[in-house]
Amino acid sequence: MALCSPQSTQGAKRKRAPGPSLRLLGLALLMATSCGAGAVQTDTHGIHAVPAPGPVVIDGKLDDWDLSGQVLQCYDVESLKDIYSAQIAMMYDSERFYVAIHWKDPTPIGNSHDPRYQANKGWAGDCVQLRLKTDCISHVTAWCYAAKQEPAIHIDYGKSVSEPFGGGDRLLLRTGGWKLDGGAEMAFLKDAGGKGYVQEMKLPWKLITKEKKYAAGDRFSCGIELLWGEADWPVHRYADNLAENASSREFFWTAHTAWGPVILEAQGKLNLPAPQWMKALDAGAAQGPVEIAYELPADARVTLAIDDANGNRVRNLIAAQPRKAGKNTEKWDGMADNNKPVPPGD
Ligand SMILES: [Ca+2]
Ligand SMILES: [Ca+2]
Numbered sequence: 001m002a003l004c005s006p007q008s009t010q011g012a013k014r015k016r017a018p019g020p021s022l023r024l025l026g027l028a029l030l031m032a033t034s035c036g037a038g039a040v041q042t043d044t045h046g047i048h049a050v051p052a053p054g055p056v057v058i059d060g061k062l063d064d065w066d067l068s069g070q071v072l073q074c075y076d077v078e079s080l081k082d083i084y085s086a087q088i089a090m091m092y093d094s095e096r097f098y099v100a101i102h103w104k105d106p107t108p109i110g111n112s113h114d115p116r117y118q119a120n121k122g123w124a125g126d127c128v129q130l131r132l133k134t135d136c137i138s139h140v141t142a143w144c145y146a147a148k149q150e151p152a153i154h155i156d157y158g159k160s161v162s163e164p165f166g167g168g169d170r171l172l173l174r175t176g177g178w179k180l181d182g183g184a185e186m187a188f189l190k191d192a193g194g195k196g197y198v199q200e201m202k203l204p205w206k207l208i209t210k211e212k213k214y215a216a217g218d219r220f221s222c223g224i225e226l227l228w229g230e231a232d233w234p235v236h237r238y239a240d241n242l243a244e245n246a247s248s249r250e251f252f253w254t255a256h257t258a259w260g261p262v263i264l265e266a267q268g269k270l271n272l273p274a275p276q277w278m279k280a281l282d283a284g285a286a287q288g289p290v291e292i293a294y295e296l297p298a299d300a301r302v303t304l305a306i307d308d309a310n311g312n313r314v315r316n317l318i319a320a321q322p323r324k325a326g327k328n329t330e331k332w333d334g335m336a337d338n339n340k341p342v343p344p345g346d
Pocket of ligand 2: 108
């Protein structure tokens with residue numbers, strides 16, 4: 001995963017080679033690793049759905065869930081994890097597919113769109129859009145109409161498995177409590193602290209498949225679009241769960257080959273490896289050394305100093321050290337001469 005966009009080598013790195021015959025020509029500078037300024041986003045490539053451990057009550061509480069396959073989705077884990085993020089978990093049984101989303105949101109359950117009149121605008125407020133490709137394509141937009149604390153689901157179907165739209169649509173309205181048309185159920189529950197909420201969903205397979213019966217060992221695609229918004233346009237969006245080789249989230253609603261897999265596990269209580277974003281955060285915290293590479297035309301004594309963008313000396317790295325002709329690399333630990341770390345970008 002790319003931790004950051006290529007960093008400019010702003011901050012001139014001045015090199016001097018003292019001595020009469022020492023001239024350094026064409027020094028190549030390489031800023032390797034260490035770019036703490038980049039956002040660390042979750043980059044999910046597959047969600048593990050586990051068998052439901054027992055009857056699942058759709059009430060917004062996840063104490064009846066096996067959450068061992070749960071994954072975090074967030075555009076920038078360092079700055080947004082407690083503001084705009086979601087923990088996604090999936091389960092299944094022979095009749096139903098279950099999705100639980102634990103949202104972080106400073107304004108929980110804020111969707112103002114009445115499904116009776118604005119079924120096509122559910123995406124413009126707090127909601128999830130599941131872009132499913134089983135043996136058919138279905139776009140499940142699921143939200144809570146805040147004014148009535150009412151669950152609402154709108155499904156757009158694809159014309160075929162390669163034509164993501166054009167197959168008609170279906171609106172699931174409340175039939176009572178957290179129950180909806182078509183045998184679906186969806187409950188919402190605010191966190192005690194008021195900074196998030198749970199969205200717990202039960203979708204009968206028959207709403208999202210054509211003929212195929214899904215069971216352990218099967219997989220299908222499900223791109224996830226998370227949306228936050230209070231009024232008539234989302235204020236934040238993040239799309240995640242990408243196909244193995246996909247990295248683009250552009251036009252995610254139609255890019256069905258970019259939607260990532262859901263793997264139906266035979267057993268629950270998974271022990272999954274730490275996600276990539278966690279390793280990226282750890283690597284950022286460790287602040288690995290920056291490598292400065294250069295070539296010498298002949299053996300020489302080299303002095304290397306690092307200046308910031310304003311030309312101020314921050315570190316005298318080496319002074320008149322003997323180096324061989326050819327390629328050389330110096331390592332800089334990112335610290336200034338005063339033993340304080342130099343901020344990224346300086
Ligand atoms: Ca429950
Ligand atoms: Ca909100």
